[in-house]
Amino acid sequence: MKSLIFIGLLHYPVYNKKGDTVASAITNFDLHDIARVAKTYGIQRLYIINPFRDQKRLAQRILDHWLKGQGNIYNPVRARALELVDIVHSLEEAIQDIVERWGYRPKLIVTDAKMHSNCISYPAAREMLCEKDTYLILFGTAWGIAKEVMDRADYILAPIQGNSNYNHLSVRSAAAIILDRLLGDNR
Amino acid sequence: MKSLIFIGLLHYPVYNKKGDTVASAITNFDLHDIARVAKTYGIQRLYIINPFRDQKRLAQRILDHWLKGQGNIYNPVRARALELVDIVHSLEEAIQDIVERWGYRPKLIVTDAKMHSNCISYPAAREMLCEKDTYLILFGTAWGIAKEVMDRADYILAPIQGNSNYNHLSVRSAAAIILDRLLGDNR
Numbered sequence: 001m002k003s004l005i006f007i008g009l010l011h012y013p014v015y016n017k018k019g020d021t022v023a024s025a026i027t028n029f030d031l032h033d034i035a036r037v038a039k040t041y042g043i044q045r046l047y048i049i050n051p052f053r054d055q056k057r058l059a060q061r062i063l064d065h066w067l068k069g070q071g072n073i074y075n076p077v078r079a080r081a082l083e084l085v086d087i088v089h090s091l092e093e094a095i096q097d098i099v100e101r102w103g104y105r106p107k108l109i110v111t112d113a114k115m116h117s118n119c120i121s122y123p124a125a126r127e128m129l130c131e132k133d134t135y136l137i138l139f140g141t142a143w144g145i146a147k148e149v150m151d152r153a154d155y156i157l158a159p160i161q162g163n164s165n166y167n168h169l170s171v172r173s174a175a176a177i178i179l180d181r182l183l184g185d186n187r
Numbered sequence: 188m189k190s191l192i193f194i195g196l197l198h199y200p201v202y203n204k205k206g207d208t209v210a211s212a213i214t215n216f217d218l219h220d221i222a223r224v225a226k227t228y229g230i231q232r233l234y235i236i237n238p239f240r241d242q243k244r245l246a247q248r249i250l251d252h253w254l255k256g257q258g259n260i261y262n263p264v265r266a267r268a269l270e271l272v273d274i275v276h277s278l279e280e281a282i283q284d285i286v287e288r289w290g291y292r293p294k295l296i297v298t299d300a301k302m303h304s305n306c307i308s309y310p311a312a313r314e315m316l317c318e319k320d321t322y323l324i325l326f327g328t329a330w331g332i333a334k335e336v337m338d339r340a341d342y343i344l345a346p347i348q349g350n351s352n353y354n355h356l357s358v359r360s361a362a363a364i365i366l367d368r369l370l371g372d373n374r
Contacts, residue, residue: 033357033360036353036356039351040354040355040356042351160227160371162229162367163370166223166227166268167227168227169224170220172216173220173223173360176360176361177367179349180364184349184364184368185348
């Protein structure tokens, strides 16, 4: 039996360049690219987590364009990905939504560009996801997920290593690579 | 010995939604996301291939902002990726640049969301890249690389399979996943 897997894209609490805890702005391309990756890899829902009403309204307008407006006429395939998106104000609201609609409290897997002493490897995480369970994989925006959320995690995924010491992927690229490592067929 | 690996992002000739051969517009996020992936995976150069002078000028303005302008002050780490980018008017110009600067004519590896009868698998391609040789991996924009270029390829990579029948990743996500499959350490 396969796990139920959810994704969250966290805009608060995250760090800015100076290490302050901030709320980041929603990026249009994050919605599109990550929703398309989510649809490709059989993810149940993509939660866009942002506490600001204006930001949530902007994201909803983008979604409405592609789900109900001209975007749906121009490219209906895009709608099949974007219909996975829910815009919520907090991580707690995302977790609560999963509990209410699917009946399970998800285990929290967080991602980070930094190595932590208790990281789980990709092969180990891939095997874990094959057991029947419920997981929320959390990606951070700006300069990464704040410690208070990292501390709540059940698992921390190892950072992505390419074959250089450059370690500054966009969250869109990181999400694509991570879901492929965990769920792709890797032919 | 490791191969020399180059990437090209092709804006002409590509297909539009109706299957006509067109030149597509350059997307700002493609430059950033794919350059950062290229830097992460030790790629030599990223060629942005577009025949239109206005489009090339726009891309150069974006690069200049991050390499020489305020962008470099705000985020110098971004410059380390974007300095891999060359803007050229044709695939032939990209190949010629590799020949002139590195001394080798690259083998052409093309990517496509569709399956071809003579596709090379990721494990086979990964092994091939470990031999000392020179490769140009070509990604298409819009609805994919035109047949005239596909026909010139030495190798066609298998399409990315997630675990659904949805097959509409952004080129940014596809490039990230493909370079990770070919060159990542996959821990």
